[in-house]
Amino acid sequence: MDDDQQFLASAGVSRCSVDEEGLCWPDPVARHFGLRDAQPLFRWLRGVRPIFRKPVFQLIRAALSEGGGEATLTLEDCDGALKNMRVAARTRRDAAGRLTGDMVMVDLTGEQAEIGRLRRSMENLRLIVEYNPQLPWIADPDGRIIDFTDRWLENSGLEREEAEGNGWLATTHPDDIGPLTQRIGHSLTTGEPFDVRVRLMVNDQYRWMRAQAYPRRDEDGRIIRWYGYTEDIHESVLIEEQIRWNAEHDSLTKLPNRAMFNACLDKALADAMTDFKKVGVFLLDIDNFKDVNDLMGHHAGDELLKSFASRLRDVFAEDAVVARLGGDEFAILVKDVENRAQLAALANRILTIRETFFSAGRSLECRVSIGVASFPEDGRVATELLRHADLALYRAKSLGRGRMQMFEPSLLEDMQERVAMINRARTAVRDGTIISYYQPKVSLQTGELVGFEALLRWRDSCGTIRSPAEIYAAFDDHDVADMIGQTMTSQVFADMAAWRARGLTLGHVAINVSSAELRRERFAGRLIETMERFSIEPDAIEIEITEGVFLGAGSDTVRRSIDELHRCHIPLALDDFGTGFASLSHLRSLPVSTLKIDRSFVSGVTAREGDAAIVSALITLGRALNMKVVAEGVEEADQSIKLKEMGCDYAQGFYFGRPTPSENIPALIHSWHENSAIVTLNRRPASWPLRGTRGEERPGSLTA
Template sequence: MTLKIHPGPVQVRSAAEAFERILNGIAQPVIVKDHAHRFVFLNDAACSLVGQPREAMIGRVDHNFIPKEQADSFWAIDDEVLSTGQDHQVEEIITTGDGTIRTLSTHKRLVSLPAATGEDSFIVAVISDITELRQAEVVLCESEEHYRYSVELNPQIPWTADPQGKVVETSSRWQELTGVPVQEALGRGWIKALHPEDLPPTQQSWLNSVASGERFDAEYRLRLQTGIYRWFRARATARRNKDGGIIRWYGTLEDIHESKLATQALRERERQLAIVFGQTMVGILHRGMNNEVLMVNQRFCDIVGRRWEELDGLPMRDFTHPEDFPNNLAVFEEHRERGEPFEIEKRYIRPDGTATWCAVNVSFVRDETGEVISTITVAQDTDKRKRAEEQYRESQENFRYLVELNPQIPWIADPKGRTVEISSRWLSLTGFSRDEVLSEGGWAKGLHPDDLEPATRRWAQSITTGEPYDDEFRLRLADGSFRWFRGRATARRNETDAIVRWYGTAEDIHDSKLAEESLRWAAFHDPLTGLPNRSFFQARLQQALDHAFVAQQRVGLLIVDLDDFKQINDRFGHDAGDAVLKAFAARLQSIAPAPDCVARLGGDEFSIIIPNIDETEVIRLAENIVTQVREPSSGNHIGRDYRASVGGAISSDLSMEPDELLKQADLALYSGKATGPGLFRMYKPSMRDEMQQTASALRLAQQAVRFDWIVPFYQPKIALGDGGVAGFEALLRWHHPRRGLQAPDTIAPAFDDVNLGIAIGERMLSSVLRDLSSWLDAGLDVGSIAINASASEFLRGGYAEWVLNRLRLADLPTSCLELEVTETVFLGRDAKYVEHALRTLSAEGIKIALDDFGTGYASLLHLKKFPVDVLKLDRSFVSNLESGSSDAAIVKAVLSLGQNLDLRVVAEGVETSAQASLLWEQGCDFGQGYFFGRPMAAEAVPRFLRSWPDHGVWRAGPRGKLREA
């Protein structure tokens, strides 16, 4: 670096003294050691710190002043700096000269200087006292005279020379000093005593003076009699004649050896101090009272972002933060009047607008009269520390707000679990004083009596094991009420893994706890009836079976189903249905051996678990349920009786699983429902076979759909009046690859399955329309084809539109199709969709036939509500027609109803001529049965139509005169 010194009013005897005064003005201690750890320089602050005068320190080492262990530590760091050349920042604890212990931050840097035999290495240590946030006041004082400028007047050796420069006379002291005889020194003999390095320049300088007549003044080394060299100063002045010519040179030889060495040492120190000044980690600015820069180092320029030239004459205002300047100026003026140094923290502003925080020490320099003539400013960059402090304060403030606003209440305990700090929110919440809470076991005083023992036990366990604490307990509040809290804590450990603190929180979980309990209740109970749900039932059943296994007992299980519940919902609405379910649940609880053994499994299905019971008692209880639910109750407000189907089972062995017992009761229930409503069935092993048969039938139906085994067979419908073919009914058949042609009853359970029922209906309609197209294309008059639609098919959206679309795609008139439905399709919850579908189809010209009329419900309301065109008289009435039983009256009534409502009536199951005659006689217009023709494959229909006119099976005359052809 280039060190610039501005001439000014400061009166110093050398640059070294200026450097030394500046460094002594630095508030931070500065110490310079050589490579052998010897102190070569200490500024005043360093001397003050160690409590020793500079003279006592120079040339000595750490071991002379401090304990060996600490000195060894300092040397180890010094050696690392010397060996690596890297800066080293270290914190050291020392005992100062006044006996106080202080913590120091020492920045050590290696400085290498050229020397006669290579380089000398020095360690420059800049020390910051970090025991306090601000630097202690540094008193700048002169403690000693650094350099001695007084020169002793040694006797000088006079000599004279002629105008040509030859010595003609000298003192005898020359010979005493050099050992060279005077005679040999005359002329140019004196040069023999000069040091070889000094001979050429000295001789040339003397020749130049002789030639020019200018004053001669030279310094050189002379060899003495002892063989050593000493520095001398030779000076000479020419004496001239009146014409100006030189007639004699008069000179002196002066021993300047000590002063020369002192001067050299002074210059070396100046050079060293300049390097220290330039490379120190603190910024230093020395300037006059007119803002002229006298000295400045690079570090200060870096801090303020300006070069030396830019700082020269620049007012302090221009590089001080505007918010800091007023206070800075006031402090400056106050201390200038007294001439006292001061410290402040301020921000310097760079030209780019950025600011840097610094700890600034300002000292005043006075002249001999005491007037302040300059200032020394030492600035240490504290920007990172300042910003860290601001971040810390911000963090603390954030933490404070976080604690205050956080619903969790923080607390701290010692390693033994005793509370040492707790939020004031706990105190206001519980009404306890801080002393009460911080006393032994104080926090537990507010615990609910039921929670006191488990909560304190778990806390003690965590204290013993060091495991995190996590517990829930009820706490008494200031108003006397209790609320649920969750306490959690984690241990903080030291480097030896010992617990030093517990940090915990208490969180109000009262609302969530109640919600959790509500959810837990809801998870295991039916919200409508309040009974245990299926999950709770399964757990209780498992518990009952486990207990029975230990006690060598049996467990009974009843599954109760409310019959016709769908009709209640459909007819009276879901609110009424819910009321019925609640009343039914209450009735079951009143009948059951214990109210808590009743559960709702879902929908209208309930269960009753009866532990320690035999089969006779199970049957008695089930029959009692079937009987009692029929009795009127407060919940029976819908104007009809309840009926319940019950299936029962009892654990057959001690190791029965819950699922198996439930399956048995289910099998018994559905076996009874298949027989009729309001019945009880006890499980029998044969029921499993029946269920397996049902499952087998469903698998066959799925295969029939998947592999397209379904085919329609056609049975003719005959007009009894003229014997003509009025149409056909398409009857479902399916063809098994090994068993051959199968009747629909082999897959009857499939029609109760929605998806299978729809799939079967789709395949039947597709086949019928394909056959119809074929026949019409062949010119055959087949009349209308009746096809059955199951209740499942109406559950699909847009059933009527789908049927009409299929007819359009097949290019067939709607009059060629007749749709047969049974009354069961009118009874489901989706009856409104059935009505919409039937009306849509009827409006498009498709006839609607009510199949199996006379059986089931046979409600006249259906004939009024739905668009029915045809009544199909069930075969059960036709088969007994000849016996004169009551069936004949029913047939007559149905025929009369058809005539009155303008409905066609088709009698099914006509197997004899007599039956046909009786039907015709009573007013029936159409017949269908084996008497006219068995169901036939599609390819047989054309042959049947061609042969029928000549068949002669049936001819009818006027009513009352029937005959068989």
């Protein structure tokens, strides 16, 4: 019996008998619970917490009468430890027939401590869920919501009965219901987890939410529940959308940028291939934009770009994409084009856009040049279409700007020819086949040989001497033009040094300089260094430029180069005068010492009164500005006589001599000085026959 009592005591169960005398504990139980084996009832009750004494006393009374009962109490044993006990009492009669009671106590202290820990853990989990921004929910195998938190209901504004099942869809943005139900249906069919973004109504406004759910399966792999959560990601989505917008739009004009335009073009072409539609692409440049920046500041330039962007949006329908590619370059994508005539009509509407800016009492009108290409006639992929539109834009600008040009196959041929020219020029520089030729410059008043103009020639692979007209595109390529210029300059200075060493008097040599060379930051410094290396004095050369050097980007660098040449007392001549833009303004602001009248006017000076009037006016203008005047392209004696009568200072052309290589120059100079007949300018010297006639190759100013 003691072993049984010991086992029960170790399991937290005690049994004692109770009678009117008190409680009788078996020794094992008393030892386990720290009690005495017997003690009066009132003394035992003293260890029971006061709030439990009355129910325990009633329980004991019930045990001593016929009946019994149960109660829970907290007991303090003789060692002062508190124990939570469940007490059960029942009545019985002993062998003598006396009424006694049995009382069984079960120690609940450990169990209740574990229950307390579980309760606290559950409370912690509940609070974590409640305060987490993610709102959990549970759905049945068919995706119907069966449980969610009260906070979800509060946010959605729905009652529990309304939200259960599929009722929560009432809070979904109408545009998102279709994609959302499709994605959920896919997960229900495949059992794959789903992760979607959806706009849900929260506090009377739609907010972006992220909903994720994962399946729970039974032992057979069947889905028995879906556990998911919904998380508010509205602010993150707005930030993402702003970042995406910034990545796809121009911050100044708010138009799509190059990346977005290219993406739209790719999609439009893919759709057009499927639907057999036409697509049009416009590339635009704002004429005179750089002048606005230079004269009125970058703020004015920004205002021009924003105004022009707004005007473009007004011209085109909403389905067209108007984009700013960068700088003053814009692009327009037009879908569902009917024919090329429609594109031409749209381009002409763009050409009507005029923006006039005022500064320092002067106005500046800005127009656009437009290149147009269409799918599928002009290209079937985006890169090809854009390249062809760019070729059309290049042609529009070369024809005088402020106009529209549709792409034509001949433009591609021209581009290929320009590339071939650049390659030929690069090869000529590499192989050392650039050659300097020289054409005499004569005083019309005295007949003296006053100098030469250095003209570029090059030898092809067959040994034939070619004119610069066959590589003229190379002078628009900055790198190749710069290489040609350095080669020509070194050759000319070397020839001049050799002639000087022979004691020849040659006056000055004019060297043509391209706009690409002048746009190099160190052009002037490098030229001066080369002059010093060959001991060339500043008044022994003359730098010839055209008005085209002031057009386009880099004109500020051009002006700095010219000012540096002027500070070094190197004379400057303005070539092809009268054929460019803003000539009078350039004459007024540039340190020009020589004015060269273009051959297009000189050729008609004796045949057309209009040309004679222009030439006379240009000579008068040059004299008024204290400049020397040179007539180019003189081919007949009558022309030279007429120019002399008009007061022109100098002339050059086939009448006086064709361009010749450097090795012929010493003989030419000796022949000229020995022949006095040239002084009259009425005939050519017999010793120097004219080998060219009207209509043959005419050396222009296409030199480095």
